Amino acid sequence: MAHSSRAALWRLRLCTRCDWFRSAPSKARTWSPKSRSFHSSSAKRTDGVFRELTAMRVRTPWIEALRKQQAEGKDPTAASGKPEVPKDRKLSPKRMDDSYHSVVLPLAQDPWLLDTYLNSSGHIRLGTIFMDLDALSGIIAYKHTGDDVTTVTASCDRIVINHPLTEICDLELSGKVTYATGRSSLEISMQVAKAPKEGEEVKDQDVLIHCTFTMVSLDPGTKKPVNVNPLIVETPEEKRLFKLGERNSKIRKQRKETALIKHTPNDLESDLIHAFWQKQLLYHDPYDEQRKPDNVHFMDSTRLQTATIMMPQFRNRHHFMIFGGFLLKQTFELAFTTAAAFAHARPTFVSLDPSTFQNPVPVGSILYLTATVVYTDPPLIGAPGEQFDQESKYTRVQVRVDSKVRDVEHGRSKPTGQFNYTFTVEKNIRVMPRTYHEYMMYLDARRRAEQVRQTLEEEGVELSPKTAEESVTE
DSSP states (O other), X not given: OHHHHHHHHHHHHHHHHHXXXXXXXXXXXXXXXXXXXXXXXXXXXXXXOOHHHHHHHOOSOHHHHHHHHHHHTXXXXXXXXXXXXXXXXXXXXXXXXXXXXXXXXXXXTOHHHHHTTBOTTSOBOHHHHHXXXXXXXXXXXHHHHOTTSEEEXXXXXXXXXOSOOSSOOOEEEEEEEEEOOSSSEEEEEEEEEEOOOTTOOOOGGGXXXXXXXXXXXXXXXXXXXXXXXXXXXXXXXXXXXXXXXXXXXXXXXXXXXXXXXXXXXXXXXXXHHHHHHHHHHHHXXXXXXXXXOTTEEEGGGGOEEEEEEOOGGGBOTTXXXXXXXXXXXXXXXXXXXXXXXXXXXXXXXXXXXXXXXXXXXXXXXXXXXXXXXXXXXXXXXXXXXXXXXXXXXXXXXXXXXXXXXXOTTOOOOEEEEEEEEEEEESSOOEEEXXXXXXXXXXXXXXXXXXXXXXXXXXXTOOOOHHHHHTOSBO
């Protein structure tokens, strides 16, 4: 009884104070030192996309979207079969600058925002930056296509470190559509750079990351590709960017046409497989003095796997699918962990090589990721005439992450993407395949490494391992 009386007295006092606060003049609204004030702390989100990008990505609370879906009784991930995009819609050409968008991450100004971007060693988590880049690519794509279509990430052609950061600073993320012929796909070029001072332009040496994403526009009803606005190309710089888009498109088509899933290895690659097989026999011959060196590891011993249930907090703007940036972050951090476990050294990110998004990942499904070290450079065995420093203390490690998805009941699974990351480690270490499946993974990675090396040489983008190690990024 005494307890209820005290509670009633406290409510009466609180109501009296509230009435006084509403009626008293503003200058008189002060509390005595003994008064207890109520306050709420500012939001301190962790492990999420920058709020300015999130606001544009998610527009409806999950509970509302879920209740609407339950009331309609339809599977939101399935195609309705009814076209929702008019066939005669106007697709007037657009300029590159029409889709330009930029956002500044005030990491140096906002300690709590910085808190969401740092790892345990104080380095900026690149996986979180990748999430932001994918969210930004969606904004840019819809500025070009409009909201009538569904635009999804088809591939990440590459993400490359141009100039490492040497200090924590504000970052500007920016980009625009740089290649669109009028068909369903469009290429978006983006960069991450030190935020310039007001009125100044970004300098080349301040660009941390350059990347390109390929997006595909679909009819929301049929889930089939639909045409989008072509680009108007005018200035020399725009022509250069458009030409790069053409080249990337040709490389993607060529990669599909010559894929090992369709064709047998060429003569040089067959010789490499035979050489690896011979080397493997030597390692297992009990009558031979040669044994597997300590710096050589079989490919199957490098494998790491995870399983994660997909939560609605990482959905895309269509509510029931996970947005691609979350997959990039998850695959990057697993690849980083795999490279570190393989080398027993801290990896330095070099590039995300051409990677594909094959199928969407529904909210509520189980995502399985499998990471494997598939290639090291310098290699254990080189092709005839290939020159490399076998004693180099630095090794480039390529990690392939395969993803698949199942529903909670663990029905049929389907692949959702393949992601290819390259890191540098200060270690002389080699990977060795020993099954036919691993040989194919090794050869595919070798082709990818050669292709990326040629592209970077053409554009003059190459970092020394020592310079990359000094970066404040992961």
